Amino acid sequence: MNLLDYVADRWDRLSLQAWLHVSEVVQSTLIAAVIGVLIGVAVYRSPIGSAVATALASTILTIPSFALLGLLIPVFGLGALPTVIALVLYALLPITRNTIVGLAGVDPAVTDAAKGIGMSRTAVLTRVELRLAWPAILAGMRVSTQMLMGIAVIAAYAKGPGLGSEVFSGLTRAGSANATNQALAGTLGVVILALLLEGVYFLIARFTISRGIRG
Amino acid sequence: MAENVSGVEIQLENVTKRYPGTREPAVKDFTMTIPAGKIVILVGPSGCGKTTTMRMINRLIEPSSGRITIGGEDALKLNGDALRRKVGYAIQQAGLFPHFTVAQNIAVVPGLLDWDKKQISERVDEMMDLVGLDPAVYRDRYPRQLSGGQQQRVGVARALAADPPVLLMDEPFGAVDPITRGNLQDELLRLQLELRKTIVFVTHDFDEAVKLGDKIAVLGDQSTIQQYDTPEAILANPANDMVAGFVGAGASLKQLTLLRVRDVDYHDDALTVVAPDSSPSDLRRQMTEKGKTYALVLDARKRPQRWVHVRDLSTASTLASVGRPVGDMVSTQSTLQDALEAILSEGGNAVVTGSRGEYVGTIDITTVTDTIQQLREEHDAGSAAS
Amino acid sequence: MSSTTEIQGFSTESGSRRADRVRLFAQPVAVVVIVGLVLVWAFTRSNDSIEAESIQAGVLLDKTWEHVLITLVVAAIVVGIGVPLGMVLTRSWARPVAPLFIAIANIGQAAPALGVLVLFFLWTEWDGLWAAALPIAFYSLLPVLRNTIVGIQSVDPALVDAGKGIGMSSSGVLFRIEVPLAVPLILAGLRTSLVLAVGTATLAFFVNGGGLGELVDTGYKLNRVSVLVVGAVLAVGLALLVDWVGALLEEYLGPKGLT
Known part of the structure; x- marks a missing residue:
């Protein structure tokens, strides 16, 4: 059986797994975005706070994903929960880092003017600073999503949902007829989905970043 | 005021x-x-x-x-x-x-x-x-x-x-x-x-x-x-x-910046024509009548647009593109120092505009030098008196 | 926006010099403390026979050494291929094909590491060190390759001109001006590659390549949390140490006089 026949044959299962894969990655990215932006907003005015937050987040990123997953299994068991926790933790660094860099990069003259013409503290943050940092935040989310697509494959080890299970069954059935097809379908599926998400990010950037600050 | x-x-x-x-x-x-x-x-x-x-x-x-x-x-x-x-x-x-x-x-x-x-x-x-x-x-x-x-x-x-x-x-x-x-x-x-x-x-x-x-x-x-x-x-x-x-130094010269174009006698006798209302041949006739070699073309809101020499008009079909565009202008609010710069960069006459950018006159180098002369005399008189 | 250095790809760089300082000191200390505590705990608790089979100095050292070996081999391949390839691709005659190589390396990194590892295993039917090291190297190549190219391309053209002007040959310009100035970026890429390599090496046991991932797997399969935790913590400690070594390299091998 060649790859195309295989995919056509197992389309129902593969498309469901593809959907689950994207869904867990996107949800984890969104959770991480909320947390990361909140952390960024909380610390960006303090150089020491920024340093600690980014140092912590980048340390998390250094941890091998398989090791982190292993450590989460005894605590949270198997399935979606440890997977999402691991994915959110990994997604935090790029988003937090870019939020801090983005907010710190806002021209002080602009925030001074915003205060000077009578914007409240919250308005300065939501209408000016976060809007100006948004391209950087979105770029961080994009990097996170791409990273998570690969890590989510490993999460299938902890019985997490998604295309990783294809790769694992391909591995355990090494030598049997469809082993390679299965692993290939899982791997290529992730690559294709990652490219599609890249396109989605491009569109989001197109529609949410003001023309005045688009690169 | x-x-x-x-x-x-x-x-x-x-x-x-x-x-x-x-x-x-x-x-x-x-x-x-x-x-x-x-x-x-x-x-x-x-x-x-x-x-x-x-x-x-x-x-x-x-x-x-x-x-x-x-x-x-x-x-x-x-x-x-x-x-x-x-x-x-x-x-x-x-x-x-x-x-x-x-x-x-x-x-x-x-x-x-x-x-x-x-x-x-x-x-x-x-x-x-x-x-x-x-x-x-x-x-x-x-x-x-x-x-x-x-x-x-x-x-x-x-x-x-x-x-x-x-x-x-x-x-x-x-x-x-x-x-x-x-x-x-x-x-x-x-x-x-x-x-x-x-x-x-x-x-x-x-x-x-x-x-x-x-x-x-x-x-x-x-x-x-x-x-x-x-x-x-x-x-x-x-x-x-x-x-x-x-x-700093040159306090008396700095007073040039205290004098504004509106404070001196600039000229208001340039020949002007509003572009959409007139044609090159009309303008040429007027210029010959009044004996002027240069005229100033204004737009509908009387804002200065171009300087025209009489010889430019023989070949022109419209006033919109004839002659050369007006460069630096000064307003009645401008200081004499600014006026001097505009005159030098325009090479003779600078156009003076009013509060909405409309033409009100022209100023040339003699107006400025006369004023400097006057200031210097006043200053000398002042220090002689003290 | 001013001098924002938002980072576009995978990288553990914090984007802040101060954060890097914090990590330079805190990381090795944290590793020693955490790994020490876990080892003390693992060796002093009453292990059953299954646990005792894994939790003994010989096994732990073996697995750690396998892990380090894979990482070293990957680092050697990445530096041996990535840096020269990057240098070649910046030569004017090679520019047309440079995007092709970058694209291949990009896809290599966009593909899930585990998928690359498993497919290589299924296709070649090799196993052991090389079955793990080669796909991991392919997967980790991009940061060094890209940073070498970007590093050399971003050297001020005036300096290259000056080099030629005083009579340097083009290889003289490359090795005495362009590469030295690109070193900081190449080192940053190497550090990222190392982190990717040491992390992916935990997956090497899937293709019988050993490494600390094997302890995690053993602990999980045999339902022995202690083994799982020891393996995972050692893997974390090793990764943090490798990252720290990368940071030290960046700090001390970067040419002085550049900021």
Whole structure:
């Protein structure tokens, strides 16, 4: 059986797994975005706070994903929960880092003017600073999503949902007829989905970043 | 000058700013009355506390002690954000919001004050007209698509959008090239003629202070007032060595910047023609009749467009493209120094325009040299008498 | 926006010098403390026979050494291929094909590491060290390759001109001006590659390549949390140490006089 026949044959299962894969990655990215932006907003005015937050987040990123997953299994068991926790933790660094860099990069003259013409503290943050940092935040989310697509494959080890299970069954059935097809379908599926998400990010950037600050 | 003053008086009494952990206050016991409808310049070396002083008026910096009233109202009792919505604020490099269009930038304060949409939109167009930016062209542009001078105009329009009685300006023209700066200064004076706001203007450039100020306060360390008087008085009679040092050399020549085009006899006898209403052959006939070799082509709103020599007309089919475009112009508000520069760059005559950019006359080198001559004679007479 | 250095790809760089300083000191200390505590705990608790089979110095050292070996081999391949390839691709005659190589390396990194590892295993039917090291190297190549190219391309053309102007040959210009100035970026890429390599090496046991991942797997399969935790913590400690070594390299091998 060649790859195309295989995919056509197992389309129902593969498309469901593809959907689950994207869904867990996107949800984890969104959770991480909320947390990361909140952390960024909380610390960006303090150089020491920024340093600690980014140092912590980048340390998390250094941890091998398989090791982190292993450590989460005894605590949270198997399935979606440890997977999402691991994915959110990994997604935090790029988003937090870019939020801090983005907010710190806002021209002080602009925030001074915003205060000077009578914007409240919250308005300065939501209408000016976060809007100006948004391209950087979105770029961080994009990097996170791409990273998570690969890590989510490993999460299938902890019985997490998604295309990783294809790769694992391909591995355990090494030598049997469809082993390679299965692993290939899982791997290529992730690559294709990652490219599609890249396109989605491009569109989001197109529609949410003001023309005045688009690169 | 019309006395429809819309500005209000600002009083600072014993205002002091002390930052935690510093021995000496940044601003010490500052008392000053800023008269309604006047431009008052705070000028001094960098670090003297002039910006801190100004920022205490809209409470971007909270005074440690003292009293500030704006139009009789105690500024320190108001909510800071509400206060700032009533005080215009323009800064160096404009501080425009890069993600907002020009119109959105100008609309911010009216929006914060909950004006209705239609009113805001009309106001935006009005403000853009006021600062000389065509709304049809610039409304939907973003700041980065504007030149430095245009950004600065938008900054001023934004500061004035909610019609505040008071305008604070912190080195607003510090980051643009000298020619643009001169134009912006002229425009500010033109605006002020109509608006009569109370303007507090911070600069370290004494020439700018002399050009713009109704009154100048020369400040020393900790914002101590060295002298607070009219530019003429400070130039003629510096209160102490520090002020004299600041005034610098050539004080009498600097007085050239105190004289404006409207104060001298410029010519108003150039032959002008409104382009859409006339044809090259008409103009040629008129020029022959009046014995002129040059004529000035105006647009429908009487704004100068092109210089035309009589010989250009023989081959021309329309007045819209004949001759050469008018280069540097001066307004009646411009100083003689600016006029001199425009005359030199135009090579003979510079066009003088009125408050809406319409033609009012021309000025040439002899007018300026005559004035210099006159000034020198007065100065000599003055020193001979003393 | 001013001098924002938002980072566009995978990288553990914090984007802040101060944060890097914090990590330079805190990371090795944290590793020693955490790994020490876990080892003390693992060796002093009463292990059953299954646990005792894994939790003994010989096994732990073996697995750690396998892990380090894979990482070293990957690092050697990445530096040996990535840097020269990057240098070649910046030569004017090779510019047309440079995007092709970058694209291949990009896809290599966009593909899930585990998928690359498993597919290589299924296709070649090799196993052991090389079955793990080669796909991991392919997967980790991009940061070094890209940073070498970007580093050399971003050297001020005036300096290259000056080099030629004083009579340097083109290889003289490359090795005495362009490469030295690109070193900081190349080192940053190497650090990222190392982190990717040491992390992916935990998956090597899937293709019989050993490494600390095997302990995690053993602990999980045999339901022995202690073994799982020891393996995972050692893997974390090793990764943090490798990252720290990368940071030290960046700090001390970067040419002085550049900021």
